[in-house]
Amino acid sequence: MSCEESGECTRSITDPITLVGLIFESAQALRRKIVPTIEKETGVTGQAFEVLIRLSRSPGGLLRMSDLAAQTGLTRSGLTRTLDRLVEAKLCLRASCEGDRRGTFAMLTDEGRERITAAISRHEADIERILGGSLTKAEQDQLVALLTKVRNCVHPEATMMSTAPLAHSN
Amino acid sequence: MSCEESGECTRSITDPITLVGLIFESAQALRRKIVPTIEKETGVTGQAFEVLIRLSRSPGGLLRMSDLAAQTGLTRSGLTRTLDRLVEAKLCLRASCEGDRRGTFAMLTDEGRERITAAISRHEADIERILGGSLTKAEQDQLVALLTKVRNCVHPEATMMSTAPLAHSN
DNA sequence: GTAAATTAGTTGTTGATACAACTATACACC
DNA sequence: GGTGTATAGTTGTATCAACAACTAATTTAC
Numbered sequence: 089m090s091c092e093e094s095g096e097c098t099r100s101i102t103d104p105i106t107l108v109g110l111i112f113e114s115a116q117a118l119r120r121k122i123v124p125t126i127e128k129e130t131g132v133t134g135q136a137f138e139v140l141i142r143l144s145r146s147p148g149g150l151l152r153m154s155d156l157a158a159q160t161g162l163t164r165s166g167l168t169r170t171l172d173r174l175v176e177a178k179l180c181l182r183a184s185c186e187g188d189r190r191g192t193f194a195m196l197t198d199e200g201r202e203r204i205t206a207a208i209s210r211h212e213a214d215i216e217r218i219l220g221g222s223l224t225k226a227e228q229d230q231l232v233a234l235l236t237k238v239r240n241c242v243h244p245e246a247t248m249m250s251t252a253p254l255a256h257s258n
Numbered sequence: 259m260s261c262e263e264s265g266e267c268t269r270s271i272t273d274p275i276t277l278v279g280l281i282f283e284s285a286q287a288l289r290r291k292i293v294p295t296i297e298k299e300t301g302v303t304g305q306a307f308e309v310l311i312r313l314s315r316s317p318g319g320l321l322r323m324s325d326l327a328a329q330t331g332l333t334r335s336g337l338t339r340t341l342d343r344l345v346e347a348k349l350c351l352r353a354s355c356e357g358d359r360r361g362t363f364a365m366l367t368d369e370g371r372e373r374i375t376a377a378i379s380r381h382e383a384d385i386e387r388i389l390g391g392s393l394t395k396a397e398q399d400q401l402v403a404l405l406t407k408v409r410n411c412v413h414p415e416a417t418m419m420s421t422a423p424l425a426h427s428n
Numbered sequence: 429g430t431a432a433a434t435t436a437g438t439t440g441t442t443g444a445t446a447c448a449a450c451t452a453t454a455c456a457c458c
Numbered sequence: 459g460g461t462g463t464a465t466a467g468t469t470g471t472a473t474c475a476a477c478a479a480c481t482a483a484t485t486t487a488c
Binding site: 232237 | 405
Binding site: 303305332333335336339340343358359360361 | 443444445446447448452453454
């Protein structure tokens with residue numbers, strides 16, 4: 089039995105594979121617990137839900153395809169297909185982009201915004217229920233702080249909203 | 259710009275979605291950075307690599323299909339296919355299970371063990387290089403401790419090696 | 429102002445995973 | 459000891475995402 093369980097060797101783990109393995113495992117297991125619920129509620133994929141969240145947090149509820157892809161971690165082609173499904177479901181629409189006719193905006197519809205708002209509340213409750221028992225608030229905050237460092241290191245694009253070429257957003 | 263970047267509101271984040279989102283993002287971005295290297299080196303999928311790691315950590319280098327599935331987070335059908343590929347690549351083989359003719363063991367071949375051992379070293383160096391700059395050793399340990407709690411909560415099966423019906427392993 | 433290079437997004441194709449249905453073995457109970 | 463239920467693993471099917479090739483529009487360089 090490794091020292092992870094005993095909890096008494098937090099000082100000399102020095103095994104980076106354990107760390108990465110834990111991140112992968114936690115993500116995968118959480119995904120399995122949370123995503124099916126989301127999919128039932130919203131009728132869209134977990135990845136699509138991520139897209140909706142990003143859009144809902146963006147001013148105007150729209151974002152360039154490339155920026156959205158960078159933020160969600162989807163490839164551009166993956167995003168094209170995901171958005172196809174969201175448009176099909178009437179939760180998003182494509183808007184062409186004045187001034188750069190290569191560009192396309194992905195944009196929340198009113199229905200999309202309603203759906204995502206409702207889903208987010210239930211989603212939050214779900215997570216609380218799942219994680220609340222095993223992590224105190226303080227630990228959650230600590231974890232957020234540490235993971236933010238990791239995320240900023242491995243995926244800085246996720247926070248680049250400010251520098252996104254969306255200055256002309258309207 | 260959210261408070262995650264400023265680093266000054268670690269006390270009242272209270273947003274569980276942020277936490278889960280960070281876990282997902284970190285995992286996905288890490289996967290993108292690390293897995294392609296592994297795949298080039300070993301010739302197998304990231305998931306398959308995970309299977310090999312689990313086997314290499316198991317006494318005798320073998321494990322029942324169901325236990326392996328539980329540990330890796332694959333479905334049993336997913337594991338069947340993954341193991342097909344590993345057998346095809348001569349890194350694993352199937353061994354039948356005395357005493358329970360329903361059961362099958364997945365087992366590392368010698369070549370599989372060599373391949374995984376070599377890959378693990380390079381894998382570790384990779385991770386060090388990627389994460390070393392952004393997290394101190396102490397922070398890494400802290401993160402491991404916190405994520406272990408999360409993992410044990412959402413995926414306790416991953417640590418059930420002791421209770422696995424492998425007492426008769428030989 | 430026109431050709432070359434870059435950027436934005438979509439489409440063809442392939443590989444991988446999940447879910448559900450299926451077969452075979454083991455166990456429980458009468 | 460025979461029937462019913464549970465368990466182990468595989469196979470059929472559909473979906474989703476990645477990679478690469480492609481089209482269209484913009485920028486750069488001359």
